[in-house]
Amino acid sequence: MARGIYIHIPFCHQICNYCDFNKFYFANQPVDDYIEAVGQELHIWHQRSPESFAQVETIFLGGGTPTALSAQQLSRLLSLIQQYVPIQQIKEFTSEANPDELTEDKLIALIEGGVNRLSMGVQSFDLTLLHRLGRTHNNGDVFHTIDTAKKVGFTNISIDLMYGLPDQTMAQWQQSLQTALDLQLPHYSAYSLLVEPKTIFYIEYNKGRLPLPTPELEAQMYRILMQEMDKHQMHQYEISNFAKANHQSLHNTIYWDNDEYFGIGAGAHGYVNGIRYSNHGPLKKYMEAVQEGDARIHEHIVSMSECMEEQMFLGLRKTAGVNEQQFYERFNQSIETAFPKVVTPLIEQGLLERQASHLRLTKQGRFVGNTVFSQFLLEQ
Missing domain, CATH: 3.20.20.70 (Aldolase class I)
Structure with missing residues (x-):
């Protein structure tokens, strides 16, 4: 929703x-x-x-x-x-x-x-x-x-x-x-x-x-x-x-939180019903498309693996990090199962830590956030 x-x-x-x-x-x-x-x-x-x-x-x-x-x-x-x-x-x-x-x-x-x-x-x-x-x-x-x-x-x-x-x-x-x-x-x-x-x-x-x-x-x-x-x-x-x-x-x-939202307007992006989409960017194209009943030019059905990736590299931006229980409930598997050999090395390097059932960046990890996020990209 x-x-x-x-x-x-x-x-x-x-x-x-x-x-x-x-x-x-x-x-x-x-x-x-x-x-x-x-x-x-x-x-x-x-x-x-x-x-x-x-x-x-x-x-x-x-x-x-x-x-x-x-x-x-x-x-x-x-x-x-x-x-x-x-x-x-x-x-x-x-x-x-x-x-x-x-x-x-x-x-x-x-x-x-x-x-x-x-x-x-x-x-x-x-x-x-x-x-x-x-x-x-x-x-x-x-x-x-x-x-x-x-x-x-x-x-x-x-x-x-x-x-x-x-x-x-x-x-x-x-x-x-x-x-x-x-x-x-x-x-x-x-x-x-x-x-x-x-x-x-x-x-x-x-x-x-x-x-x-x-x-x-x-x-x-x-x-x-x-x-x-x-x-x-x-x-x-x-x-x-x-x-x-x-x-x-x-x-x-x-x-x-990797939740869904509507994107309205020329060049806007949205995420609805498991589909990420983008609208026509040029004004004329956008307004013509709206008159025809659909402003979207691209749609992409987000796969389970992509959704798990997004859950991690978006959620880890938050200081609180990713709620491990919510991850399990959403994907029916733990973060370690979804991303084998990723979490423990990052914890050992001092870039990730666990606190109150959340996996989050350490203060040191915030300086190299993109490097940490890239570790959660699965091979397609």
Whole structure:
């Protein structure tokens, strides 16, 4: 049964240098028609799985940038969502946001439409690095937007930070961390830069024009991140996420629990009834496909072995790790049986440990998470 709905809003007023998500410049795009197409896709899925829509717990508006829309467009989008999803049952309704786009009228439209959590893409409090990333906001935008959001009624606010950036120094990272923590928000996410294909940074990297920190410096940045978050009583509940009590991201936990969710919108991905799928990415293709009754372009039936792999490398991202009893109940075999000669060596290397019937990464293991995860890939 699907626990969440992800809705993709692929419009941006500025394309960031590191972003590889499906996105389009806002200007001259059929934004209003796209919103109606999203409503139509919601209708299609509601007809297919009315029982799942009745039990959805979370909604997440991602992008692109949902706040690239006007207040009126946001209101229309949210009204369409409310036609198909009983908002009163939603535990968490998140919208991503850019600090310099989140005006008071947009904030009011969001909160009146049922959104109860904001996830703001701050990335850095260093203006030089913001410019390098292609971001258009400044620190004043962040402070003002957070104050305005609180004024209109938002209490659950998260910000994203990035480290391992081109030419980033430890001093810059520590200053951004301190500024972020001074805001005393209930949730923070912090990600190391990944240079993805089809991005400006990827082009620069291949030309030798992207001076990245050494792996040793990036690891030290991560170590400082964990230390500072712990010092400020922010619980690390996932490799890159930290929260005060009862403020963990419920929607993202669906992914890490390897549970199912609907993916709505151009280029969106979903996981329903054991099938992972992706939608058409180009706007015209997506909207035409919706009119024809199915936005999906790819479907993949997840095999038992693939599901077990995903259960491990997604679940091990959580600080709590993978519940061994739940693994057995889901797959009718233990983790050791499913992955012979994997667990014990990783425990002996100090990368995995057992605690309270969970198998989890050690603190040392968090630094080499991808190496650990790769050990749980089965031969097909």
